[in-house]
Amino acid sequence: MRPALALTLALLPLSAASLLIGAADMDLATLGTDPQAALILTVSRLPRTLAVILTGAALAIAGVVMQQLVRNRFVEPGTTGTAESAALGLLAVTLIAPAAPIWIKMVAASLAAMAGTALFLRLIRRLPAREVLLVPLVGIVLSTILGAMVTFIGWQTDLLQMISIWLFTGEFSGVIAGRYELLWIAAAAAALAWFAADRFAILGLGQETATGLGLNPDAVMRLGLVVVAVVTALVIVTVGMIPFIGLVVPNIVARSMGDNLRATLPVTAAGGAALVLVCDITGRLVRYPYEVPVGTVLGVVGSLLFLWLLYREPARG
Amino acid sequence: MDRRFTLLSLALTAACAAYLFWGLGASWQFVLSLRTGKLAGMLLVGAAVAVATVLFQTVSRNRILTPQIMGFDALYILMQTALVASLGLSGFAGLAAPVKFTVEVVIMIAASLVLFGTLLGRAGQDVARLILTGVILGVLFRSAAGFLARLLDPNAFAVVQYASFASFARVNTDLLPIAALLTCGAIGLALWVAPRLDVLALGRPIAISLGLAHDRLMLLALALVAVLVSVATALVGPIAFFGLIVAGLAHEAAGTHRHARLLPMAMLIAGILLVGGQTLFERALGLQSTLSVVIEFVGGLFFLWLLLRGRIR
Numbered sequence: 001m002r003p004a005l006a007l008t009l010a011l012l013p014l015s016a017a018s019l020l021i022g023a024a025d026m027d028l029a030t031l032g033t034d035p036q037a038a039l040i041l042t043v044s045r046l047p048r049t050l051a052v053i054l055t056g057a058a059l060a061i062a063g064v065v066m067q068q069l070v071r072n073r074f075v076e077p078g079t080t081g082t083a084e085s086a087a088l089g090l091l092a093v094t095l096i097a098p099a100a101p102i103w104i105k106m107v108a109a110s111l112a113a114m115a116g117t118a119l120f121l122r123l124i125r126r127l128p129a130r131e132v133l134l135v136p137l138v139g140i141v142l143s144t145i146l147g148a149m150v151t152f153i154g155w156q157t158d159l160l161q162m163i164s165i166w167l168f169t170g171e172f173s174g175v176i177a178g179r180y181e182l183l184w185i186a187a188a189a190a191a192l193a194w195f196a197a198d199r200f201a202i203l204g205l206g207q208e209t210a211t212g213l214g215l216n217p218d219a220v221m222r223l224g225l226v227v228v229a230v231v232t233a234l235v236i237v238t239v240g241m242i243p244f245i246g247l248v249v250p251n252i253v254a255r256s257m258g259d260n261l262r263a264t265l266p267v268t269a270a271g272g273a274a275l276v277l278v279c280d281i282t283g284r285l286v287r288y289p290y291e292v293p294v295g296t297v298l299g300v301v302g303s304l305l306f307l308w309l310l311y312r313e314p315a316r317g
Numbered sequence: 318m319d320r321r322f323t324l325l326s327l328a329l330t331a332a333c334a335a336y337l338f339w340g341l342g343a344s345w346q347f348v349l350s351l352r353t354g355k356l357a358g359m360l361l362v363g364a365a366v367a368v369a370t371v372l373f374q375t376v377s378r379n380r381i382l383t384p385q386i387m388g389f390d391a392l393y394i395l396m397q398t399a400l401v402a403s404l405g406l407s408g409f410a411g412l413a414a415p416v417k418f419t420v421e422v423v424i425m426i427a428a429s430l431v432l433f434g435t436l437l438g439r440a441g442q443d444v445a446r447l448i449l450t451g452v453i454l455g456v457l458f459r460s461a462a463g464f465l466a467r468l469l470d471p472n473a474f475a476v477v478q479y480a481s482f483a484s485f486a487r488v489n490t491d492l493l494p495i496a497a498l499l500t501c502g503a504i505g506l507a508l509w510v511a512p513r514l515d516v517l518a519l520g521r522p523i524a525i526s527l528g529l530a531h532d533r534l535m536l537l538a539l540a541l542v543a544v545l546v547s548v549a550t551a552l553v554g555p556i557a558f559f560g561l562i563v564a565g566l567a568h569e570a571a572g573t574h575r576h577a578r579l580l581p582m583a584m585l586i587a588g589i590l591l592v593g594g595q596t597l598f599e600r601a602l603g604l605q606s607t608l609s610v611v612i613e614f615v616g617g618l619f620f621l622w623l624l625l626r627g628r629i630r
Contacts, residue, residue, distance in 0.1 A: 074449075133445035134379075140452050141386060145558070145617035152614045169463065243456070292467050299460025303453050310449065 003257065007270035011053070014277040018049040021281060023289040043177045051180040052172055052280050052294075053273040054187045055235050056245060060272025061190040061265060062231040063246020066117075068204040068261075069224045070124065073254070074136040074310070076246030077117075077232040081139060083241050084146035085116025086233040087167045091150055095157060102237070106182060109233035114225055116146065121225075170240035171293030172280055179238070186234035190269065193227045197261040200224060204259070242295050244302025245272050251309050275301075321570055325585040332592040333360075339600050357497070358488030359595060362549045362556075363563075363587030365500045368507050369545035370560030371567065371576070371583050372538045375518045377448060380568070381623055383560040384546045387432075387448060388455025390555030392425055395462040397480040401473050402465050409476065418492045418551050422499070425547035426540075433539040483554035483609035485595055496548050503544045504580075510534065511576035518574060556609060558616025563587045565619060 020026070022045060026037045063076040070080070077083055089112025093105045120142055124135050147168070154163040193200065199220045202210050210217045235242065249272045250264075257264045276294065279301060283292040337352050373384040400417075401409045432451060466474055507514075516529045517538070524531045549556070567583035590612075598608045 133449050137445065137449055137452065138381070141381065141620065144386065145620055148558070148613045148617050152610055155610055287468065290467075292464060296460050296463045296467065299456060300464065303457035303460065306453050307450065307457075310446065310453070 003253075004267045004270060007267060007274055011270060011274055011277070014274060014281070015049050015053070017281055018052065018277055019045045021284050044175075047177045047180050048172050048175045049277075051175045051183055051239065052276050054180075054183040055170075055172075055239060055242065056273035056276030057269035058183070058186040058190040058231045058272075059235060059242060059245040059276075060249040060268045061193050062228045063272075064250045064261065064265065064268055065193050065200060065224045066228050066246060067250060068200040069121065069221060069228070070135060071204055071206065072132060072135045073251055074133065074247065075139055076244070077113075077228055078241060078243045078246065079136055079139045079143055080120045081116045081142040081146050082113050082120070082228060082232045083236060084143045084150060085119075086110070086113035086229070086236045087150050087163070087241070088112055088116075088146060088153075089233075090167065090237065091153055091159065091163070094159070094162075095153075102182070106234060106237050109237055110229050113229035113233045117225055117229055167236060167240050169293045169295035170235070170242040171283070171291065171295060172239055173291050173293075175239065182234050182238050186231045189227050189230040189234075193224075194262075194265050196220070196223060197265050201259065201261040240293075240295060242276065243299055244306060245276060245298065248302055248305040248309065249275060252305075322582070322585075325570070325582065325589065329585050329588045329592070332589050332596060336592050336596045339596065354490035354493065355485070355488055355595075356592065357493055358490070358552060359485055359591045360588050361493065361496055361500050362485070362488075362553050363591040364504060364584040365545040365549040366556065366560045367563045367567070367583035367587035368504050368580055369542045369549070370564040371579055372507060372514070372545075373542050373560075374564055375514055375576070376535055376538050376542075377445075378518065378520065380565070381561070381620060382448065383558060383564075384542045385550075385556065385558075385560065386455065387429070387451030388458055389425060389429070389546050389550055391455040391458035391462065392428060393421070393550045393555055394477075394481045395458040395465075396421055396424065398462040398465045398469070398477050401477050402469060406473050406476060409473075414489050414491055415495065418489075418495070421551040422544075422547045425550065426543050429543035429547070430540060433536065433543070480554065483556045485553055485591065485608060488552060492552060496552055499544055499548050503541045504584075507538075507541050508577065508580060510537065511580060514538065514576040515574065518576075554609070556612065558620060559587075559590075559612045561623075562612070562616050562619050563590065565623060 019041065022040070024040050024044075026040045026045070031037050031041065059077070066075055066077055066080065066082075067073055086109040090105055090109045092112070093100055093108040097104070120139055123138055123142065127134050127138065150163060150167070151160070154160040199215060202213055202215050203217060203220045203224070205213075207217050210220070250268050253264050253268045253271055257267060276298070279297040280294045283294050283297045286292050286297075333356060336356055337349065341348055369384050374380055374382060400412070404412070432454070433447070466477060469477065513529060513534055516524050516527055517531065517534055519527070521531050563583050563586050566586050567579055570586065571579045571582045573579065594608050594612070598611075
């Protein structure tokens with residue numbers, strides 16, 4: 001468990017930095033005496049740091065689960081249509097019942113995400129098994145198309161601005177106490193994956209092997225679908241789309257630690273949290289005191305990491 | 318078989334006539350000259366996208382791909398953003414259209430040739446990896462553009478956003494001669510190597526054993542794709558899924574895999590769809606700029622249908 005320990009220790013200074021960076025002046029020394037500083041810390045900085053950590057950890061685990069479901073290393077919820085389906089569901093609710101409470105929006109987004117992921121799983125069953133890289137390709141095209149549908153509906157209903165700012169580029173600048181707590185549910189769903197880690201690992205061996213080992217593949221498949229959809233939908237409802245976390249972190253962890261999910265999942269979660277924290281802090285510092293959304297930063301960093309993975313690692317199933 | 322060809326040609330002629338002469342009004346000379354320019358632009362873009370998509374699908378041996386997903390549109394958007402960011406609004410507006418067009422086309426062709434050339438040399442026949450690389454580069458360009466856009470002031474951002482949506486109505490007629498030269502040259506070359514493309518479509522081992530210089534022809538086809546897509550994108554802006562509809566319909570209509578027949582068929586269909594669609598939207602429905610959005614939407618649905626029917630190759 002040494003990498004896990006090292007990563008967790010690395011999270012501490014990062015979190016401290018995240019607590020201290022921001023447009024408002026806040027000094028830890030005067031925290032006890034200055035009510036303003038305490039307010040900033042408890043209402044803005046602490047919730048934001050927690051939200052970043054929860055999001056990173058949950059998305060990284062959702063990526064692992066997705067990769068086990070599809071048996072392909074180059075997929076994650078953001079490149080399989082899951083995130084765009086959730087956005088579509090959210091958009092539908094916003095149009096049909098604008099005043100609906102947040103949990104209804106959340107349920108609708110989760111259901112849509114589940115439907116989108118199921119569609120993707122159905123599609124890739126038709127692909128030839130040897131073509132490993134065709135799977136992420138179909139997924140990316142599918143997400144582009146679902147994204148085009150979202151854009152089309154947004155164009156027709158004058159919601160384009162909301163879509164491009166809220167849904168398509170995730171950012172944490174809007175997070176304050178009372179507006180991120182849904183992410184705890186996402187983290188709980190991700191924790192559920194840890195309890196079923198062995199089953200997901202076995203499912204990754206293939207349908208026949210899993211059945212032969214006494215596992216009900218369909219049940220595990222459904223559980224994985226729920227975990228992926230709930231995590232993706234909740235992250236989108238609260239902060240928006242954050243690309244590539246579920247893809248690069250599990251791959252980098254698997255390169256050094258292998259595929260024993262029960263051992264690697266905590267490391268993956270810590271790694272995801274650390275990466276999102278670094279990118280969020282970068283986004284806050286680049287144009288201080290203004291912010292660049294973490295989704296944009298990760299789009300650049302993540303795609304470079306993805307390319308590196310694509311050419312370093314021999315493509316495996 | 319040839320009846321279909323005649324029918325499609327007639328349909329294209331009818332669509333062009335409808336576009337030109339429907340609702341001319343009093344100052345018909347002016348209107349006609351305006352419409353002729355736009356019509357020529359649409360036919361050029363249609364032909365370029367059609368040929369590029371068919372070639373790309375042949376090279377990738379895959380019926381669900383279009384060359385535009387390789388990051389061309391993202392590179393275009395990144396260029397627009399970078400231009401506005403570096404030159405400022407007035408500098409951007411003051412750019413001479415032919416210069417801007419030429420620079421854009423040259424950059425896009427150079428970028429794609431670097432990508433295709435190095436990757437084909439390195440990865441051999443691994444086309445899926447090449448395409449995935451292009452797609453990810455597209456994400457990278459788009460994120461970089463988003464990053465730059467965050468640094469722009471709202472007015473400059475509005476200009477970039479306008480340039481980032483395709484519009485068939487804003488074809489600049491000054492650019493048509495040079496665009497026509499490039500497009501016709503590339504299409505002519507594609508038609509000339511059409512029989513060899515048929516062999517290429519059989520796959521690398523068979524093509525090589527039949528005596529085809531496989532890798533060289535593949536690079537030539539990809540270079541043609543780069544030229545055609547760059548010209549079309551620089552002319553009207555990014556369009557991703559239009560080629561998918563065209564190539565799909567062309568395969569259905571041609572009923573053969575011979576490129577000598579497939580390519581003209583695809584060009585005819587592209588012309589009919591674009592000109593007919595624009596006539597319908599502009600004259601009948603009174604909508605100006607939404608054709609490209611609708612084409613993307615319908616193209617997306619068409620893609621899903623292709624996948625669900627298992628028509629992947």
